[in-house]
Amino acid sequence: MTGATCFLPRADLDRLFAALRADDRTILGPAVSDGAVIYDEVASPAELPTGWESDTEPGSYRLRETGSSRAFDYVLPVTSWKRYTHPAFVPLTRARRDGSQVEVEAVLDPPPRLAFVGVRACEIAALDIQERAMRAGPIGDADHAGRRDAALVVAMECAAATSTCFCTSMGTGPEVRQGADLIASELDEGFVIRSGSATGAAMLAGLDLEPADPAQVERAAAQVAAVRTRIGDPVAVEGLPERLRAALDSPRWEQVAERCLACANCTLVCPTCFCTSVGVASDLDGQEATTERHWDSCFSLGFGRVAGDANFRPKVKDRYRQWLTHKFSTWFDQFGSSGCVGCGRCVAWCPVGIDVREELAAIAPVEGPRGPIPWPPAPDAGHAPAALTVVAPARHVTTSVVAVTQETADTATLRLATSDAALLAARPGQFVMVELPAFAAPPISISGIRPDGLDLTIRSAGPATAAIVALGPGAQVALRGPLGRGWPLESAAGRDVVIVAGGVGLAPLRPVIEAVLADRARYGAVRLYLGARTPGDRLFAAEVAALAGRSDLEVAEIVDRAGPEWLGQVGIVTHLFDHATWNGDRVTAFVCGPERMMQATAAALTGRGVDPAAIWLTLERNMACGVGTCGHCQLGPFFVCRDGPVFSIAELGTAFGREGL
Amino acid sequence: MEPQQLIMPGRRSPRADAPNRPRIGIVKFASCDGCQLTLLDLEDELLAVAERVDLVEFAEATSRRSMGPFDVLFVEGSISTAEQVEEIVRLRAVSHRLITIGACATAGGIQAIRNWFELDEVRDTVYPGPTYVESLAQARPVSDFVAVDGELRGCPISPAQLREFLVSMVTGRRAQLPDEAVCLECKRRGVVCVAVADGIPCLGPVTRTGCGAICPAYGRGCYGCFGPRESANTASLAKWFSDSRSAVEVGRLFSGFTAWSEPFRATIDAHGGPPGQRADGSEPRDA
Ligand SMILES: Cc1cc2nc3c(=O)[nH]c(=O)nc-3n(C[C@H](O)[C@H](O)[C@H](O)COP(=O)(O)OP(=O)(O)OC[C@H]3O[C@@H](n4cnc5c(N)ncnc54)[C@H](O)[C@@H]3O)c2cc1C
Ligand code: SF4
Ligand code: SF4
Numbered sequence A: 001m002t003g004a005t006c007f008l009p010r011a012d013l014d015r016l017f018a019a020l021r022a023d024d025r026t027i028l029g030p031a032v033s034d035g036a037v038i039y040d041e042v043a044s045p046a047e048l049p050t051g052w053e054s055d056t057e058p059g060s061y062r063l064r065e066t067g068s069s070r071a072f073d074y075v076l077p078v079t080s081w082k083r084y085t086h087p088a089f090v091p092l093t094r095a096r097r098d099g100s101q102v103e104v105e106a107v108l109d110p111p112p113r114l115a116f117v118g119v120r121a122c123e124i125a126a127l128d129i130q131e132r133a134m135r136a137g138p139i140g141d142a143d144h145a146g147r148r149d150a151a152l153v154v155a156m157e158c159a160a161a162t163s164t165c166f167c168t169s170m171g172t173g174p175e176v177r178q179g180a181d182l183i184a185s186e187l188d189e190g191f192v193i194r195s196g197s198a199t200g201a202a203m204l205a206g207l208d209l210e211p212a213d214p215a216q217v218e219r220a221a222a223q224v225a226a227v228r229t230r231i232g233d234p235v236a237v238e239g240l241p242e243r244l245r246a247a248l249d250s251p252r253w254e255q256v257a258e259r260c261l262a263c264a265n266c267t268l269v270c271p272t273c274f275c276t277s278v279g280v281a282s283d284l285d286g287q288e289a290t291t292e293r294h295w296d297s298c299f300s301l302g303f304g305r306v307a308g309d310a311n312f313r314p315k316v317k318d319r320y321r322q323w324l325t326h327k328f329s330t331w332f333d334q335f336g337s338s339g340c341v342g343c344g345r346c347v348a349w350c351p352v353g354i355d356v357r358e359e360l361a362a363i364a365p366v367e368g369p370r371g372p373i374p375w376p377p378a379p380d381a382g383h384a385p386a387a388l389t390v391v392a393p394a395r396h397v398t399t400s401v402v403a404v405t406q407e408t409a410d411t412a413t414l415r416l417a418t419s420d421a422a423l424l425a426a427r428p429g430q431f432v433m434v435e436l437p438a439f440a441a442p443p444i445s446i447s448g449i450r451p452d453g454l455d456l457t458i459r460s461a462g463p464a465t466a467a468i469v470a471l472g473p474g475a476q477v478a479l480r481g482p483l484g485r486g487w488p489l490e491s492a493a494g495r496d497v498v499i500v501a502g503g504v505g506l507a508p509l510r511p512v513i514e515a516v517l518a519d520r521a522r523y524g525a526v527r528l529y530l531g532a533r534t535p536g537d538r539l540f541a542a543e544v545a546a547l548a549g550r551s552d553l554e555v556a557e558i559v560d561r562a563g564p565e566w567l568g569q570v571g572i573v574t575h576l577f578d579h580a581t582w583n584g585d586r587v588t589a590f591v592c593g594p595e596r597m598m599q600a601t602a603a604a605l606t607g608r609g610v611d612p613a614a615i616w617l618t619l620e621r622n623m624a625c626g627v628g629t630c631g632h633c634q635l636g637p638f639f640v641c642r643d644g645p646v647f648s649i650a651e652l653g654t655a656f657g658r659e660g661l
Numbered sequence B: 001m002e003p004q005q006l007i008m009p010g011r012r013s014p015r016a017d018a019p020n021r022p023r024i025g026i027v028k029f030a031s032c033d034g035c036q037l038t039l040l041d042l043e044d045e046l047l048a049v050a051e052r053v054d055l056v057e058f059a060e061a062t063s064r065r066s067m068g069p070f071d072v073l074f075v076e077g078s079i080s081t082a083e084q085v086e087e088i089v090r091l092r093a094v095s096h097r098l099i100t101i102g103a104c105a106t107a108g109g110i111q112a113i114r115n116w117f118e119l120d121e122v123r124d125t126v127y128p129g130p131t132y133v134e135s136l137a138q139a140r141p142v143s144d145f146v147a148v149d150g151e152l153r154g155c156p157i158s159p160a161q162l163r164e165f166l167v168s169m170v171t172g173r174r175a176q177l178p179d180e181a182v183c184l185e186c187k188r189r190g191v192v193c194v195a196v197a198d199g200i201p202c203l204g205p206v207t208r209t210g211c212g213a214i215c216p217a218y219g220r221g222c223y224g225c226f227g228p229r230e231s232a233n234t235a236s237l238a239k240w241f242s243d244s245r246s247a248v249e250v251g252r253l254f255s256g257f258t259a260w261s262e263p264f265r266a267t268i269d270a271h272g273g274p275p276g277q278r279a280d281g282s283e284p285r286d287a
């Protein structure tokens, strides 16, 4: 596809602009605004930053007027192209609630036809890296995919570099090799330009340019070679992911947290960071509602918050560690590449000048340890989508409440009717996002799978869940799902099954019990250990009583605090099998409950000889998307929503139970 | 963005014809009325709001007065006199939820700057006939005296946040009042950072969002109107400012509408206090 290199005289740059416009594209490129070069709409070459250069240092950016006739001698603007492929605000849904009727529909605006002019080598790499993150699936992001596919990229090789650049170390630049439709280099007299795609080739042919003089091509090459020399190789990347993994407990995290403002600027200027949160807006009565997603960051406290004001990353040091390890280490596990392209934006635009290069050198020194690897790669690690096909918009299925069973004072089971094939094909352990217009959608596990619908068992933990459990028969609610990986029941075939549940944790295990009993002969001994805070907090009490009456499984219950009517055991759930005589090596265990309870249970089970690869549990994290694109639920290399929520202890390695991850 | 705790769980869509429209009051102490008046900024929706709530006390717009009880009482202004202390304690007792609005009520407001000085000295400067002024030694946030169930920050509060709060009240959902830094809103809007590009000191990284990053959008640094955000690392920001400024100047940067709230207050103290003459006639020390 790469044809001959042509020469585009400076005066003819507007012909390229005209060709892009003739292709029905809005042209975006560099322009000077508010004392900086930013990317914005540029109507003509006259609006380019001709005669401007920029200097950056940690925490500082300055524009400098040179009077030169060149337009692309600035270094990277604060804006990255993600503003156009992954905008700061994207509408997600429109919803209506009319009496008991509920309807939620996905909003997917047609992508704008854009031309990005002046894209640098590191930025091309960033576009690809972010696209892989947003399309890694199994459910990719339709908005991002549409925008990326519709954009035309005109690359401009760098002729200048600044002290914050380190593309050379990250292997992304400064030379542009691929990933652009047109690839240009600026010389004083104009541009040498070649095509990088069929679209680019056609456009170039239309411009009918003279071939470039070999001397011009040589000058362009010398220019970018000088940039490479100027930058040098400031970051030692060899073994960096492993070095960082070995440094999770470095004292330096505390030290950088003393300086770090947790202001999130680094992540928002980073061209590959993709994290978002969902905002809800509605009319006064909550009848008409919309949701949108907006840029968010692992530096915000709210990012890791879950019900009951618990938080998985309460400290700034946890958040800084998430940022640095994600960019330079766990990104490899997730998407098969580094999450950093070396653009230096995070260094320049940090209001207190914290420099990732310096932190990397201090936290994960080259001569430092490299192992042991604390976790094996994520189950779907590094899976670039096979083909970048158009991604379907999200499906929001309206279901009707058929019956409500009050399980405990604050927990109810909603029996929902649906004929949606995908929902009915849900597997035990999967979950859905439950959407009631005007409320944030909570992730809820499926607690029953029937031929004509699903059960959800929900504890009123906050406003959204309170509103959902208050729904009565006949009311509607929308579901998005099923999501996540279910319990691997197949792996328990021919083995003994141990099920340990704490509180509402029994909900996602109920379909396991049902599936095991439906195919009872397939399994060895089946044992149920159920814990609850008080006798009144026991879920599915009648069902459990019926199970206890069966001879083909064992049921034991325990409560933290007994009432006068409780004749059973009191204590934590692991007490139920402290003195059991069963043999651990035949056991596959399925565990769900509060994280502390799961840690204790996992320890007790491994203590009894159960293989960590056969201890499965389901994790809770803050979730906004449920499909691996919002970043909220990350735990080390894992997206809990997409790679889990069911994991084995062996898969999680030391990520399980590690504070602040 | 993280939503703030809901105000009235379970309450849904009360309308004018519904018997249980929440009884709302709006009262003020030492302040300028700007925050209460934000309610009038809701223009198009004001009537609709009025249908859904029973506004039993709102001195700015109606002549109705109530002694309570209130389902929700919005309180504007800082507490500066002994009478005001008595009054806020009484109001708390008759209010199911008490919500402070604005920098004065939530942080003491600009008048809290006087908390660093001798009262007499301030009185002499401000009022010609000081004998008529009955004042506590300090202007303090409402939460120093009574329990507060929620707050709307800002000087003045943001109409969008007020609307969000009212909607959350009526629908029963969690109000989305993020506690994150102004910087996030600033970057989402695509504002060029004035701190990095122009060297203008900006409190955005330590200030709670809600204003829409108005000041940076107009080329000014953030003054901290919405007060400290979660995890506000003022020590680090002050240290960065100190590289090119004297301690007095750094202290002054934090001495705005929310100066009295921690950790701004501690940072001001660490830099010799807010600007102004001390009782002994000295200027704040230049550490
Ligand atoms: C995979 C998974 C399965 C779950 N299954 C169940 C279940 O079967 N039954 C059950 O009762 N609970 C379950 N939970 C917990 C449930 O999701 C939370 O209790 C619920 O989100 C709390 O919402 P709320 O009513 O407080 O909502 P609000 O207070 O209105 O809003 C809470 C806000 O926090 C955000 N948030 C995101 N993730 C969480 C989270 N995990 N916890 C709290 N807030 C969150 C939401 O975006 C929302 O905006 C599950 C959680 C996960 C991650
Ligand atoms: S490293 Fe810098 S930009 Fe990033 S959160 Fe910390 S202070 Fe803000
Ligand atoms: S981590 Fe920093 S240097 Fe790397 S791509 Fe992101 S902003 Fe650029």
Ligand code: SF4
Residues within 6 Å of the ligand: A267, A272, A273, A274, A275, A296, A297, A298, A299, A322, A323, A324, A326, A327, A631, A634
């Ligand atoms: S979790 Fe990763 S992608 Fe998301 S904001 Fe943090 S560093 Fe960026």
Ligand code: SF4
Residues within 6 Å of the ligand: A265, A351, B182, B183, B184, B186, B187, B191, B192, B193, B194, B195, B196, B202, B203, B204, B205, B213, B216, B221, B222
């Ligand atoms: S201008 Fe202020 S609020 Fe905006 S990003 Fe910079 S420091 Fe933050």
Ligand code: FES
Residues within 6 Å of the ligand: A622, A623, A624, A625, A626, A627, A628, A629, A630, A631, A632, A633, A634, A639, A640, A641, A642
């Ligand atoms: S990535 Fe969005 S919830 Fe997992």
